[in-house]
Amino acid sequence: MIERANARLVRILDQLETPAAAWSHLARAFLLALVFLLAPLSHAVHPATRTLVILHTNDTHAHTLPDGRGVGGYAAISGYLKGVKAQRSDVLVLDAGDMITGTPVSTLYEGMPVFDILNTLPIDCAVLGNHEFDHGWQKIAGFRRLARFPILCANVFSPTGELLGDAPTFFTTVNGIRIGVIGVTAPDLYAITATRGHQGLTVQDQVVAVRRHLPDVRQRADLVIVLSHCGVGQDLRLAREVPDIDVIVGGHSHTQLDQPELVGKTIVVQAKCYSEYVGRLDLVVDVPGRRVAEYGGRLVRMDGRIGPPDPTTAAVVEKYERDLRRTLDxxxxxxxxxxxxxxxxxxxxxxxxxxxxxxxxxxxxxxxxxxxxxxxxxxxxxxxxxxxxxxxxxxxxxxxxxxxxxxxxxxxxxxxxxxxxxxxxxxxxxxxxxxxxxxxxxxxxxxxxxxxxxxxxxxxxxxx
Ligand SMILES: [Zn+2]
Structure with a gap:
């Protein structure tokens, strides 16, 4: 019970980040004190449940800079991710694909700067989106060499039968929770990319690919996540057809899911597009029961209220912008x-x-x-x-x-x-x-x- 109360308090505290919340500093200080008092107790009472924060982006489409309203950009995202990670040790960062294509810096240098910039963000793993195939699928090997985080894909195969991503799955342990991630890419790749993007490739339906990997992942993990660049409609179908997934972190349809969708026990999230939002899913995981005991999700807008942009990321963004300005202005x-x-x-x-x-x-x-x-x-x-x-x-x-x-x-x-x-x-x-x-x-x-x-x-x- 105390663990639940604790999780609820943490959520209430999170809501204080929004200016609409009219809490006084005094109330915040009181609640914080309460959380710190309860935290050690809760571990003693319920050692079985543990918290996890999943921070997720999708379809950033090389929107490296803030938009005309000052919202978004990779430095803002990086600052937010690093800020949350500085405060807590139970954070997992995922990107659901379509990192490149959409701005000149990506188009002119064929996607490479985006991975150079993303290397300054604390991303645990990503999945191939359909636009990662835009400059010819052979270019993906270069993205993988450059990226310092694994790029998953379990359902697209080269003409010689090799998977196009670094791996189909990714395993990590965060706050004592063993996590398994399966990455899947848009099944209609053939219909939505130019010929050079898909010629000779075999694309498997994501439901088939997830079913193939799920028994192994379920055995090795307390929490099963599908990182999907298939669109929210496909994600809901996947949740219906494969009921043993805990969380689907999605992309591709650019859907603004202000609240997670729930299908059976599966939590489906997606955070719009163009680096405007980071999705945040707070979980309490029943580790021995291998299930999510509690969840709460929302989208965090990357505006001036989330804290300062990350200077390391901003410097790499600026390096490419300088090159571009000379050419494009x-x-x-x-x-x-x-x-x-x-x-x-x-x-x-x-x-x-x-x-x-x-x-x-x-x-x-x-x-x-x-x-x-x-x-x-x-x-x-x-x-x-x-x-x-x-x-x-x-x-x-x-x-x-x-x-x-x-x-x-x-x-x-x-x-x-x-x-x-x-x-x-x-x-x-x-x-x-x-x-x-x-x-x-x-x-x-x-x-x-x-x-x-x-x-x-x-x-x-x-x-x-
Ligand atoms: Zn897409």
Missing amino acids: AVVGRTDAALDKAALVRAFEAIFAQKYDADFGHYQPGGNRATLSPGRITKRNVYEMLPFDNAMVVVEVTAEQLATLFNKQAPEGKRGPFRVATVDFYADRMVESGRLAEEQVTRYPAQARAVVLEHVQRTGGLAP
């Missing part, structure tokens, strides 16, 4: 009007069609990750608008395919074939699903970003 053109995503997509389509002498250009709003304000256009703006390394293709299609594949109407009286200039990412999907033949695709080495950049530099701007 060059002004390449200007726009008189604000351009939203729809306007930019129209502009890109016109540029592609013109460049490749095609009847149509095609681009999708999902491939565009930024908008433009009136004024100067820098190289950085172009990288932010087009963060993905997609190469240009021209596809020759019938009038019917033009409508079904590209949602465009053939001009009156014209029968085709029609030439559509687009990027390999879309064409590859169509070829793989049998909706387009490879013979219909002509591939060009130029990246879509380079084509847009060249157009802006040549014409002085972007017009919708």
Whole structure:
């Protein structure tokens, strides 16, 4: 009972971090004293239960710096993680994947700086997200060599049958709790990465992979965690189909789970994206019973209230930003009007069609990750608008395919074939699903970003 009261008090104390809590300093001091008084007692009464704090991030997508509101960034996360770890010895830090892709520093240097920066954070282990495959799956070996924490993956195999991560599972002991972690990656890797990201790989359903490793992990661990880059819908399915998992720390769907989801006994958590939040799951584990006795979870926003950013992390972030600034702050053109995503997509389509002498250009709003304000256009703006390394293709299609594949109407009286200039990412999907033949695709080495950049530099701007 005292252990439970103790855990509750710790949670109440945690809530004091939020400014909304109107506790006086006196009340806080009193409660703290109570916790310290009860702590030694609780171990004497209930040596079987032990506390664990899981701190988790996902889909940080190379958002190394705070956003426009001053929220997030790896130095803020690092400061928070190190602050919690300085205060207590029962902390486990996990990252659920998609560490790279989303900002110029990642795109320009093909993901490597992100792992250099993450090495300054006290991460226990991570899992491969689908975006870790963006620069070709062979590049993952380089990430693994650089990262000082293990990167798990139990369900993606190379053409020669080796697992792509450092290991399928990870074992550690924290505060006397033996912990086993199984890492799984998005099962729809083929559908959501460019060809170089998945060619020749075998991707296994995560439920199959977890079932294969679970007996061994359950035997060796008091607490079983699945670190999943499969999305919250898949995580809930996994919890239903494999009921013997204690915790699923998730990513991929960018879901803001302010409170954990509970499926049977399985606790499912996820902490949105872009380094805005760190998820915090407080557990009381019944060690001999090998079960979670109590839990409480929430998301901690990485704003000014969580304490100072970590200077070591900030220095590594700044090192890469300095390099980038020299390259990317060059002004390449200007726009008189604000351009939203729809306007930019129209502009890109016109540029592609013109460049490749095609009847149509095609681009999708999902491939565009930024908008433009009136004024100067820098190289950085172009990288932010087009963060993905997609190469240009021209596809020759019938009038019917033009409508079904590209949602465009053939001009009156014209029968085709029609030439559509687009990027390999879309064409590859169509070829793989049998909706387009490879013979219909002509591939060009130029990246879509380079084509847009060249157009802006040549014409002085972007017009919708
Ligand atoms: Zn993902």
